[in-house]
Amino acid sequence: MASFGKGRPARKAEGATLELCLDEARAGRPAPVYLFEGDAYLAGRAARELAQALVPEAQRDLNVVELDAAASPAEVAAELATRGLFSGPEARKVVLVLEPAFLTSKEDGGGPFANAREAWKKGRQREGARKLLALAAKAGWKAEALAGDGAPTAAEWKKELGVEGADLEFVREAAAWAVEKEMRSPRDDASALDAALAAGLPPGHVLVVASGKVDGRLPLVKRLAAAGRRVALAIGTEGTWDAQRPVLRPVLEGLLAGTGKTIDRAAEERLAALVGADARTLASEVAKLVAHAGDRKTIGAADVDALVTRVAEDPFFALGNAVEAKDLPLALAVLDRSLADGAHPIMLLGMLASAVRRLVVERERGRRAAGERRIASYDAWQAQVLPHIPEEELGSKKPYGFWMKYQAAQRYSRAALLRGLRDLADADLAMKSGADERPLLERALWRLMAADTRG
Numbered sequence: 001m002a003s004f005g006k007g008r009p010a011r012k013a014e015g016a017t018l019e020l021c022l023d024e025a026r027a028g029r030p031a032p033v034y035l036f037e038g039d040a041y042l043a044g045r046a047a048r049e050l051a052q053a054l055v056p057e058a059q060r061d062l063n064v065v066e067l068d069a070a071a072s073p074a075e076v077a078a079e080l081a082t083r084g085l086f087s088g089p090e091a092r093k094v095v096l097v098l099e100p101a102f103l104t105s106k107e108d109g110g111g112p113f114a115n116a117r118e119a120w121k122k123g124r125q126r127e128g129a130r131k132l133l134a135l136a137a138k139a140g141w142k143a144e145a146l147a148g149d150g151a152p153t154a155a156e157w158k159k160e161l162g163v164e165g166a167d168l169e170f171v172r173e174a175a176a177w178a179v180e181k182e183m184r185s186p187r188d189d190a191s192a193l194d195a196a197l198a199a200g201l202p203p204g205h206v207l208v209v210a211s212g213k214v215d216g217r218l219p220l221v222k223r224l225a226a227a228g229r230r231v232a233l234a235i236g237t238e239g240t241w242d243a244q245r246p247v248l249r250p251v252l253e254g255l256l257a258g259t260g261k262t263i264d265r266a267a268e269e270r271l272a273a274l275v276g277a278d279a280r281t282l283a284s285e286v287a288k289l290v291a292h293a294g295d296r297k298t299i300g301a302a303d304v305d306a307l308v309t310r311v312a313e314d315p316f317f318a319l320g321n322a323v324e325a326k327d328l329p330l331a332l333a334v335l336d337r338s339l340a341d342g343a344h345p346i347m348l349l350g351m352l353a354s355a356v357r358r359l360v361v362e363r364e365r366g367r368r369a370a371g372e373r374r375i376a377s378y379d380a381w382q383a384q385v386l387p388h389i390p391e392e393e394l395g396s397k398k399p400y401g402f403w404m405k406y407q408a409a410q411r412y413s414r415a416a417l418l419r420g421l422r423d424l425a426d427a428d429l430a431m432k433s434g435a436d437e438r439p440l441l442e443r444a445l446w447r448l449m450a451a452d453t454r455g
């Protein structure tokens with residue numbers, strides 16, 4: 001299996017890499033604890049790879065114990081204290097814990113809730129119910145309360161656990177099933193695992209934890225990191241802060257290892273545009289592409305377009321960026337994708353109005369300082385315009401961002417920007433009067449960006 005998280009080895013708990021962890025395992029000198037975090041899929045994949053490196057294949061069925069997300073700290077501690085069935089000076093037992101609820105923030109319940117619901121819908125009732133109860137326990141809710149008449153509302157799920165649009169039907173079904181099976185909410189008390197870490201794990205025992213986002217404020221997270229290695233795994237990004245793109249090449253190389261196939265740069269870019277930084281979905285799509293390519297060694301952009309459905313959402317600022325770049329085809333494409341993804345037209349109109357209003361402000365600042373003459377350099381802008389920006393508006397923001405907005409504003413005439421604001425105000429009134437939203441938004445973009453009378 002290929003590895004992820006390549007980088008310069010670091011001999012400390014934080015900043016470690018998967019390569020370092022694998023080297024330690026193969027050399028027979030593993031740390032007692034490994035905590036992988038970041039992207040849940042990459043973390044789980046790395047954790048399993050490490051477990052395979054630690055325990056010979058013939059012993060894995062008995063000496064690698066996998067605990068699910070609903071496992072409590074006490075359950076983990078108990079498993080660590082139990083000897084493996086294979087013993088001896090070279091034998092190892094690995095306790096592998098995947099996405100444990102006890103390491104996540106109370107406010108980050110959306111992901112665990114979705115995982116519980118997915119398991120339930122796929123027929124894995126016990127797993128789904130256990131994950132649901134583990135999450136609900138963070139808010140102090142037991143199975144009986146979830147299944148009863150006074151069960152928490154969707155608003156309470158959002159307030160207490162950060163779950164947007166909670167599926168209450170699933171909650172009632174899973175909770176009722178848990179009550180019938182006499183399942184109990186796991187205890188979130190970390191004292192047993194704390195004691196095990198403080199005393200040191202039994203010789204040959206290794207704890208490997210794979211999680212998505214962990215709550216770094218939790219004392220247990222800090223103790224796990226201090227006891228061994230903490231490794232962050234995620235798909236990286238490149239580009240400027242307002243136009244970042246996922247860097248898929250390292251992950252793609254791992255996913256394609258052993259297949260005899262490569263993926264060209266154009267196909268990588270298309271995958272980045274269609275899938276984004278969702279590693280789990282990326283792995284699924286790569287498997288389909290490998291099968292689709294057949295005997296061909298290289299996967300191209302045509303393969304991606306033929307097979308992959310877009311799931312990536314445009315960033316919040318993508319529409320405004322297209323306006324600033326005065327790129328009409330890009331702006332229309334972002335508008336179309338945003339509407340298809342369920343974005344409300346009024347929200348999109350607000351984003352457009354905000355972007356145009358900001359360009360008006362920066363153009364007017366420049367006009368007051370230098371008349372209709374365009375300011376040619378950042379140094380000149382700093383001397384002429386920056387002193388006139390109110391301190392409360394500038395705050396801790398970098399002046400260069402204001403300069404970039406000024407440059408974007410110069411792509412439009414003053415008349416075009418003012419007309420654009422008027423068109424958006426008219427569109428707002430028409431939308432709220434029942435008119436079809438898409439043509440109004442498209443018309444506003446066309447009038448703003450397709451033609452421009454300088455003035």
